[in-house]
Amino acid sequence: MVFSAALSALVLALPILSVNALRTRRALCPDGINTAVNQACCALFPVVKDLQENLFEGECGDAAHGALRLVFHDSIGISPTLGGGGADGSIATFNETELTFPANLGIDDVLDTLGPFLFKHSNVMTPGDFIQLAGAVSLVQCPGAPRIPFFMGRAHPIAASPPGLVPDPFDSVESIMTRFGEVGFLTAEEVVAVVGGSHSVAGADDIVPNQQGVPFDQTPSVFDTQIFVDVQLRGTLFTGEGGQQGEVETAVAGTVRLQSDHLLARDSATNCAWQSFVNNQPAMATAFGQGVLKLSLLGQNQNELTDCSEVIPAALPFTGGPATLPPGLTMNDIEQACATAAFPSLATQPGPPTTVPAIPQADDS
Known part of the structure; x- marks a missing residue:
């Protein structure tokens, strides 16, 4: 891996940029272009510009998906019993340890x-x-995704996260809910929104052996509720016989389904929450944004951080249509799981069945 432990020696010696101020008026930044309520935030405008132009390149693509994924994998590394620093950047500084998980x-x-x-x-x-800034900026590359607040002033990480704190795609629903509950997620809606929303703009690497960027739903470049439909389509979950353990035979060619998503959509503890977000874009975006903000503050004292939300660009409006069934499928192909509400009625896409293309990788030419 190119990005190595060399980071540790560099970042642990750097000062922390954290200035809390009581200013309420916007003032011109030293660059003569941007303005900010808090002058400490001025230094972030060039970072945001660099990320947008040279990392994400204005696309809700592989780099944006990865930055969002990193927010979760770093933040969740905290436990009231096992320790860990939460959203502290340890996954980067102590990558030689945490990447073995x-x-x-x-x-x-x-x-x-x-x-x-x-x-x-x-x-x-x-x-x-x-990591948190990159994650917040990554979201505003994706149409329909919320603009989340950003707070600055996290201390340098002092140790790697303990192992076993990041939920695994093969975990049970009970295990997933317990892990999220330990860090303050109290409802099924919160958990499902964060998991489903993240996977709405994501793809899998190596879940399908030797395949990269395999989408989780039909619209990986749009933050929408299609994920909640595609995962609810009938599929066979293998447990070791007839297929690789955890593999799900899906109805949408070119996509892959995580075992954890499959179970969240069907378990009695979470299936109604999963179904509730189908074609409910505002509710999903709001719950997701609140959940990601909660993740970003794990292990941190918000009162000691500087609110630099003003540097995050405006969110892109949702321009997609309602979630639909893939060509050739009907409502009979939905595996109804919620016992208290019918699945929303969906239209079927016209035309013959198609294969969802893989997400181009960030280093692809």
Whole structure:
């Protein structure tokens, strides 16, 4: 992996940029272009510009998906009993340890892509701040995704996260809910919104052996509710016989379904929450945004951080249509699980069945 432990020696020696101020008026930044309520936030405008133009390149693509994934994998590394720093950047600084955790499969590629930008801007940001800023900026590359607040001033990480804190795609619903509950997620709606929303703009690497960027739903470049339909379509979950353990035979060619998503959509503890977001874009975006903000503050004291939300660009409006069934399928292909409400009626896409293309990788030419 290109992005290596060399980061540790650099970032642990850097000062923290954190200035809390009581200013309420916007003032011109030293660049003569941007304005900010808090002058400490001025240093972040060039970082945001660099991320948008040179990392994400204005696309809700592989780099944006990876930055969002990194937010979760770093933040969730905290436990009231086992310790960990939460949203502190330890997954970058102590990557040689945390990348050995099975649930962090593929994060090495994400760090290889984001690492040069972290190094470039390490004079003004700690690893924890950079990961959260990159995640917030990644979301506004995706139509329909919420604009989430960003707070700056996280200390440098002092140790790797304990193992076993990142939910695994093969975990049970009970295990997933317990893990989220330990860090303050109290309802099924919160958990489902974060998991489903993240997977709405994501793809899998190596879940299908030797295949990268396999989408989780038909619209991986749009933050929408299609994921909640595609996962509810009938599929066969293998448990070791007839297929690789955890593999789901899906009805949408070119996509892959995580075992954890399959179970969340069908378990009695979460299936109605999963179904509730189908074609309910505002509710899903709101719950997701609240959940990601909660993740970004794990292990942090918000009162000691500087609110630099003003540097996050405006969100892109949702321009997609309602979630639909793939060509050739009907409502009979939905595996109804929620016992208290009927699945929303969906139209079927016209034309013959198609294959969803893989997401181009960030280092592809």
